[in-house]
Amino acid sequence: MTAADSATEDRWFTEQHLRSGSAFGLRVKERLHAETTPYQTIEIYDTTDWGHLMVIDGCTMVSTRDNFLYHEMMSHPALFTHARAKRVVIIGGGDCGTLREVLRHEEVEHAVQVEIDERVTRLAEQYFPELCEANGDPRAELLFIDGIRYMADAEPESIDVVIVDSTDPVGPAEGLFNAEFYASCFKALRPSGILVQQSESPLVHLELIKSMRSAMRVAGFHAVRTLGFPQPIYPTGWWSCTMARKGADLSGFRERGAQTKQFPTRYYNAEIHKAALAQPNFLRDALGD
Ligand code: SAM
Numbered sequence: 006m007t008a009a010d011s012a013t014e015d016r017w018f019t020e021q022h023l024r025s026g027s028a029f030g031l032r033v034k035e036r037l038h039a040e041t042t043p044y045q046t047i048e049i050y051d052t053t054d055w056g057h058l059m060v061i062d063g064c065t066m067v068s069t070r071d072n073f074l075y076h077e078m079m080s081h082p083a084l085f086t087h088a089r090a091k092r093v094v095i096i097g098g099g100d101c102g103t104l105r106e107v108l109r110h111e112e113v114e115h116a117v118q119v120e121i122d123e124r125v126t127r128l129a130e131q132y133f134p135e136l137c138e139a140n141g142d143p144r145a146e147l148l149f150i151d152g153i154r155y156m157a158d159a160e161p162e163s164i165d166v167v168i169v170d171s172t173d174p175v176g177p178a179e180g181l182f183n184a185e186f187y188a189s190c191f192k193a194l195r196p197s198g199i200l201v202q203q204s205e206s207p208l209v210h211l212e213l214i215k216s217m218r219s220a221m222r223v224a225g226f227h228a229v230r231t232l233g234f235p236q237p238i239y240p241t242g243w244w245s246c247t248m249a250r251k252g253a254d255l256s257g258f259r260e261r262g263a264q265t266k267q268f269p270t271r272y273y274n275a276e277i278h279k280a281a282l283a284q285p286n287f288l289r290d291a292l293g294d
Contacts, residue, residue, distance in 0.1 A: 018050050020065050022240035025209040031055050044122045044177050049132050057132045065238040067100045077273040078234045080106035083166050083201040086258040090165035096152030098170035099125030102136040109268040115144055121177050123149040153180045159193035169202035187224035197253045204247040206240055221249040228255040232281035
Protein backbone atom coordinates (compact mmCIF):
# COMPACT_ATOMS: atom_id res chain seq x y z
CA MET A 6 0.00 0.00 0.00
CA THR A 7 1.37 3.43 -0.91
CA ALA A 8 1.20 6.50 1.27
CA ALA A 9 -1.48 7.92 -1.05
CA ASP A 10 -3.60 4.75 -0.65
CA SER A 11 -3.32 4.99 3.07
CA ALA A 12 -4.34 8.67 3.06
CA THR A 13 -7.47 8.09 0.96
CA GLU A 14 -8.47 5.13 3.12
CA ASP A 15 -9.22 7.51 5.94
CA ARG A 16 -12.00 9.28 4.05
CA TRP A 17 -15.35 7.52 3.83
CA PHE A 18 -18.94 8.51 3.47
CA THR A 19 -20.88 6.21 5.79
CA GLU A 20 -24.65 5.92 6.10
CA GLN A 21 -25.60 4.36 9.41
CA HIS A 22 -28.90 2.56 9.31
CA LEU A 23 -29.97 2.40 12.93
CA ARG A 24 -33.09 0.36 12.32
CA SER A 25 -31.07 -2.58 11.00
CA GLY A 26 -27.95 -1.93 13.08
CA SER A 27 -25.85 -1.73 9.95
CA ALA A 28 -23.86 0.80 7.98
CA PHE A 29 -22.74 1.18 4.39
CA GLY A 30 -19.70 3.18 3.38
CA LEU A 31 -18.01 4.36 0.22
CA ARG A 32 -14.44 5.59 0.12
CA VAL A 33 -14.43 9.17 -1.06
CA LYS A 34 -11.88 11.51 -2.56
CA GLU A 35 -13.74 14.70 -1.62
CA ARG A 36 -17.10 16.29 -0.99
CA LEU A 37 -17.86 18.31 -4.11
CA HIS A 38 -20.98 20.11 -2.94
CA ALA A 39 -23.31 20.56 0.03
CA GLU A 40 -26.41 22.69 0.43
CA THR A 41 -29.63 22.88 2.38
CA THR A 42 -32.72 23.56 0.30
CA PRO A 43 -36.20 24.34 1.70
CA TYR A 44 -36.85 20.57 1.55
CA GLN A 45 -33.65 18.73 2.45
CA THR A 46 -29.86 18.68 2.65
CA ILE A 47 -28.12 17.55 -0.53
CA GLU A 48 -24.47 16.49 -0.75
CA ILE A 49 -22.40 15.32 -3.71
CA TYR A 50 -19.22 13.27 -3.23
CA ASP A 51 -16.53 12.10 -5.59
CA THR A 52 -15.77 8.51 -4.61
CA THR A 53 -12.68 6.43 -5.36
CA ASP A 54 -14.56 3.54 -7.02
CA TRP A 55 -18.26 4.39 -7.47
CA GLY A 56 -18.11 7.64 -9.42
CA HIS A 57 -20.23 10.44 -8.05
CA LEU A 58 -22.56 9.92 -5.11
CA MET A 59 -25.66 11.97 -4.24
CA VAL A 60 -26.74 11.97 -0.61
CA ILE A 61 -30.03 13.47 0.66
CA ASP A 62 -30.50 14.04 4.39
CA GLY A 63 -27.60 11.67 5.08
CA CYS A 64 -29.07 8.83 2.96
CA THR A 65 -27.39 7.56 -0.20
CA MET A 66 -29.56 8.22 -3.27
CA VAL A 67 -27.62 7.66 -6.46
CA SER A 68 -24.13 6.54 -7.41
CA THR A 69 -22.72 6.58 -10.92
CA ARG A 70 -21.77 2.93 -10.64
CA ASP A 71 -24.95 1.22 -9.48
CA ASN A 72 -27.92 3.48 -10.29
CA PHE A 73 -28.83 1.42 -13.36
CA LEU A 74 -30.17 -1.37 -11.14
CA TYR A 75 -32.73 0.88 -9.51
CA HIS A 76 -33.68 3.04 -12.49
CA GLU A 77 -34.21 0.08 -14.81
CA MET A 78 -36.31 -1.82 -12.26
CA MET A 79 -38.43 1.23 -11.48
CA SER A 80 -39.29 1.60 -15.18
CA HIS A 81 -39.12 -1.46 -17.39
CA PRO A 82 -41.19 -4.04 -15.45
CA ALA A 83 -44.14 -1.63 -15.37
CA LEU A 84 -43.72 -0.49 -18.98
CA PHE A 85 -43.37 -4.05 -20.28
CA THR A 86 -46.44 -5.08 -18.27
CA HIS A 87 -48.64 -2.30 -19.64
CA ALA A 88 -49.88 -3.03 -23.18
CA ARG A 89 -49.02 0.45 -24.47
CA ALA A 90 -48.21 3.20 -21.96
CA LYS A 91 -48.59 6.56 -23.67
CA ARG A 92 -48.67 8.90 -20.68
CA VAL A 93 -46.29 8.36 -17.76
CA VAL A 94 -45.89 10.41 -14.58
CA ILE A 95 -42.80 10.14 -12.35
CA ILE A 96 -43.21 11.50 -8.83
CA GLY A 97 -39.84 12.52 -7.36
CA GLY A 98 -37.01 11.04 -9.42
CA GLY A 99 -35.18 14.38 -9.60
CA ASP A 100 -31.90 12.75 -10.64
CA CYS A 101 -33.70 12.08 -13.98
CA GLY A 102 -32.47 8.47 -14.34
CA THR A 103 -35.99 7.02 -14.27
CA LEU A 104 -37.14 9.60 -16.84
CA ARG A 105 -34.31 8.52 -19.15
CA GLU A 106 -35.34 4.85 -18.88
CA VAL A 107 -39.05 5.63 -19.43
CA LEU A 108 -38.25 7.60 -22.59
CA ARG A 109 -36.40 4.61 -24.05
CA HIS A 110 -39.91 3.23 -24.75
CA GLU A 111 -41.08 4.58 -28.07
CA GLU A 112 -44.76 4.03 -27.21
CA VAL A 113 -44.45 6.71 -24.50
CA GLU A 114 -45.80 9.96 -25.91
CA HIS A 115 -45.48 12.13 -22.80
CA ALA A 116 -43.52 11.67 -19.56
CA VAL A 117 -43.79 14.20 -16.74
CA GLN A 118 -41.30 14.24 -13.89
CA VAL A 119 -42.82 15.92 -10.83
CA GLU A 120 -39.94 16.67 -8.45
CA ILE A 121 -40.49 18.86 -5.40
CA ASP A 122 -36.89 20.09 -5.19
CA GLU A 123 -35.46 21.69 -8.33
CA ARG A 124 -31.96 21.68 -6.82
CA VAL A 125 -31.83 17.85 -7.04
CA THR A 126 -32.26 18.08 -10.82
CA ARG A 127 -29.84 20.99 -11.24
CA LEU A 128 -27.17 19.07 -9.32
CA ALA A 129 -27.90 15.90 -11.31
CA GLU A 130 -27.37 17.89 -14.52
CA GLN A 131 -23.98 18.93 -13.19
CA TYR A 132 -22.75 15.70 -11.58
CA PHE A 133 -24.77 12.97 -13.33
CA PRO A 134 -25.14 14.35 -16.88
CA GLU A 135 -25.59 10.84 -18.31
CA LEU A 136 -28.83 10.46 -16.29
CA CYS A 137 -30.15 13.73 -17.71
CA GLU A 138 -29.48 12.99 -21.35
CA ALA A 139 -33.19 12.55 -22.16
CA ASN A 140 -34.28 15.80 -20.46
CA GLY A 141 -34.35 17.60 -23.81
CA ASP A 142 -36.56 14.95 -25.42
CA PRO A 143 -39.69 16.72 -26.73
CA ARG A 144 -41.82 14.11 -24.91
CA ALA A 145 -40.31 15.09 -21.52
CA GLU A 146 -41.79 17.64 -19.15
CA LEU A 147 -40.07 18.63 -15.91
CA LEU A 148 -42.16 20.19 -13.16
CA PHE A 149 -40.88 21.33 -9.77
CA ILE A 150 -43.91 21.01 -7.51
CA ASP A 151 -45.26 18.67 -4.83
CA GLY A 152 -46.16 15.28 -6.30
CA ILE A 153 -48.95 14.75 -3.74
CA ARG A 154 -50.71 17.89 -4.95
CA TYR A 155 -50.04 17.04 -8.60
CA MET A 156 -51.70 13.64 -8.29
CA ALA A 157 -54.63 15.02 -6.27
CA ASP A 158 -55.32 17.50 -9.09
CA ALA A 159 -54.66 15.13 -12.01
CA GLU A 160 -57.44 14.63 -14.53
CA PRO A 161 -59.31 11.34 -13.94
CA GLU A 162 -58.29 8.44 -16.20
CA SER A 163 -55.56 10.43 -17.93
CA ILE A 164 -52.37 8.48 -17.07
CA ASP A 165 -51.16 4.97 -17.97
CA VAL A 166 -48.27 4.53 -15.52
CA VAL A 167 -47.35 6.41 -12.32
CA ILE A 168 -43.83 5.80 -10.99
CA VAL A 169 -43.13 6.98 -7.45
CA ASP A 170 -39.35 7.40 -7.28
CA SER A 171 -39.18 9.12 -3.94
CA THR A 172 -37.03 9.41 -0.86
CA ASP A 173 -37.88 7.38 2.26
CA PRO A 174 -41.31 7.96 3.86
CA VAL A 175 -40.23 10.91 5.99
CA GLY A 176 -40.28 14.67 5.32
CA PRO A 177 -41.77 15.67 1.94
CA ALA A 178 -42.16 12.03 0.86
CA GLU A 179 -44.21 10.91 3.88
CA GLY A 180 -47.54 11.60 2.17
CA LEU A 181 -46.55 9.45 -0.83
CA PHE A 182 -47.01 6.23 1.17
CA ASN A 183 -50.66 6.26 2.23
CA ALA A 184 -54.13 5.29 1.00
CA GLU A 185 -55.11 8.90 0.25
CA PHE A 186 -52.20 9.30 -2.19
CA TYR A 187 -52.89 5.89 -3.74
CA ALA A 188 -56.54 6.87 -4.18
CA SER A 189 -55.40 9.95 -6.17
CA CYS A 190 -53.22 7.68 -8.32
CA PHE A 191 -56.08 5.21 -8.79
CA LYS A 192 -58.42 7.96 -9.94
CA ALA A 193 -55.84 9.42 -12.36
CA LEU A 194 -54.95 6.08 -13.92
CA ARG A 195 -56.73 4.77 -16.98
CA PRO A 196 -58.24 1.24 -16.84
CA SER A 197 -55.35 -1.31 -16.62
CA GLY A 198 -53.06 1.51 -15.47
CA ILE A 199 -50.10 0.71 -13.24
CA LEU A 200 -48.65 2.38 -10.15
CA VAL A 201 -45.09 1.45 -9.21
CA GLN A 202 -43.34 2.74 -6.12
CA GLN A 203 -39.93 2.19 -4.55
CA SER A 204 -40.68 0.12 -1.44
CA GLU A 205 -37.41 -0.06 0.50
CA SER A 206 -35.70 -3.24 1.73
CA PRO A 207 -37.71 -6.48 2.06
CA LEU A 208 -35.32 -7.50 4.82
CA VAL A 209 -35.91 -4.57 7.18
CA HIS A 210 -38.95 -2.68 5.89
CA LEU A 211 -41.43 -5.54 5.70
CA GLU A 212 -44.01 -3.73 7.83
CA LEU A 213 -43.84 -0.72 5.50
CA ILE A 214 -44.21 -2.96 2.44
CA LYS A 215 -47.22 -4.66 4.02
CA SER A 216 -48.86 -1.36 4.88
CA MET A 217 -48.21 0.05 1.38
CA ARG A 218 -49.75 -3.02 -0.21
CA SER A 219 -52.82 -2.97 1.99
CA ALA A 220 -53.28 0.79 1.41
CA MET A 221 -53.03 0.18 -2.36
CA ARG A 222 -55.79 -2.41 -2.12
CA VAL A 223 -57.91 -0.07 0.03
CA ALA A 224 -57.49 2.55 -2.71
CA GLY A 225 -59.06 0.10 -5.18
CA PHE A 226 -56.10 -1.55 -6.91
CA HIS A 227 -56.90 -5.06 -8.09
CA ALA A 228 -53.45 -6.66 -8.11
CA VAL A 229 -50.30 -5.88 -6.12
CA ARG A 230 -46.82 -7.41 -6.55
CA THR A 231 -43.50 -6.63 -4.88
CA LEU A 232 -40.36 -7.13 -7.00
CA GLY A 233 -36.91 -7.40 -5.43
CA PHE A 234 -33.59 -6.35 -6.91
CA PRO A 235 -30.04 -5.75 -5.71
CA GLN A 236 -29.02 -2.22 -4.77
CA PRO A 237 -25.62 -2.11 -3.08
CA ILE A 238 -25.76 1.49 -1.85
CA TYR A 239 -29.08 1.17 0.01
CA PRO A 240 -29.47 -0.39 3.48
CA THR A 241 -29.05 -4.19 3.35
CA GLY A 242 -28.08 -4.06 -0.35
CA TRP A 243 -31.46 -5.47 -1.33
CA TRP A 244 -34.28 -3.22 -2.47
CA SER A 245 -37.77 -3.50 -3.91
CA CYS A 246 -40.48 -1.81 -5.90
CA THR A 247 -44.18 -2.52 -5.46
CA MET A 248 -46.50 -2.50 -8.46
CA ALA A 249 -50.27 -2.10 -8.25
CA ARG A 250 -52.67 -2.42 -11.16
CA LYS A 251 -56.15 -1.10 -11.77
CA GLY A 252 -58.60 -3.76 -12.93
CA ALA A 253 -56.07 -6.26 -14.28
CA ASP A 254 -53.47 -8.64 -12.93
CA LEU A 255 -49.69 -8.41 -12.79
CA SER A 256 -48.54 -11.97 -13.31
CA GLY A 257 -47.79 -11.64 -17.01
CA PHE A 258 -45.87 -9.13 -19.08
CA ARG A 259 -44.94 -8.49 -22.73
CA GLU A 260 -42.18 -11.06 -22.65
CA ARG A 261 -41.54 -10.99 -26.40
CA GLY A 262 -41.35 -7.18 -26.28
CA ALA A 263 -38.79 -7.38 -23.48
CA GLN A 264 -36.77 -9.95 -25.43
CA THR A 265 -36.70 -7.94 -28.64
CA LYS A 266 -36.48 -4.42 -27.19
CA GLN A 267 -34.52 -2.01 -29.36
CA PHE A 268 -32.70 -0.21 -26.55
CA PRO A 269 -29.87 -1.22 -24.22
CA THR A 270 -30.30 -2.16 -20.56
CA ARG A 271 -27.58 -3.32 -18.18
CA TYR A 272 -29.72 -5.21 -15.65
CA TYR A 273 -33.25 -5.63 -16.94
CA ASN A 274 -34.19 -8.39 -19.38
CA ALA A 275 -37.13 -10.76 -19.75
CA GLU A 276 -35.55 -13.41 -17.50
CA ILE A 277 -34.79 -10.85 -14.79
CA HIS A 278 -38.41 -9.69 -14.99
CA LYS A 279 -39.68 -13.23 -14.46
CA ALA A 280 -37.23 -13.84 -11.64
CA ALA A 281 -38.22 -10.60 -9.91
CA LEU A 282 -41.85 -11.76 -9.84
CA ALA A 283 -40.81 -14.84 -7.83
CA GLN A 284 -40.97 -14.54 -4.05
CA PRO A 285 -38.70 -16.03 -1.40
CA ASN A 286 -40.63 -18.04 1.19
CA PHE A 287 -40.47 -15.48 3.99
CA LEU A 288 -42.03 -12.89 1.68
CA ARG A 289 -44.65 -15.34 0.43
CA ASP A 290 -45.59 -16.01 4.03
CA ALA A 291 -45.60 -12.33 4.98
CA LEU A 292 -47.29 -10.95 1.86
CA GLY A 293 -49.47 -13.87 0.83
CA ASP A 294 -48.33 -13.77 -2.84
N1 SAM B 1 -33.47 6.37 -5.72
C1 SAM B 1 -33.71 7.09 -4.54
C2 SAM B 1 -34.00 6.25 -3.32
O1 SAM B 1 -34.81 5.31 -3.38
O2 SAM B 1 -33.40 6.53 -2.28
C3 SAM B 1 -34.68 8.17 -4.79
C4 SAM B 1 -33.99 9.24 -5.54
S1 SAM B 1 -34.85 10.66 -6.00
C5 SAM B 1 -33.51 11.76 -5.88
C6 SAM B 1 -36.00 11.02 -4.71
C7 SAM B 1 -36.62 12.38 -4.88
O3 SAM B 1 -37.94 12.41 -4.36
C8 SAM B 1 -35.87 13.51 -4.18
O4 SAM B 1 -35.22 14.30 -5.12
C9 SAM B 1 -36.97 14.29 -3.43
O5 SAM B 1 -36.83 15.69 -3.52
C10 SAM B 1 -38.22 13.79 -4.14
N2 SAM B 1 -39.46 13.95 -3.38
C11 SAM B 1 -39.68 13.66 -2.07
N3 SAM B 1 -40.94 13.96 -1.72
C12 SAM B 1 -41.56 14.45 -2.85
C13 SAM B 1 -42.87 14.93 -3.14
N4 SAM B 1 -43.81 15.01 -2.18
N5 SAM B 1 -43.14 15.36 -4.40
C14 SAM B 1 -42.20 15.29 -5.37
N6 SAM B 1 -40.93 14.86 -5.15
C15 SAM B 1 -40.62 14.44 -3.91
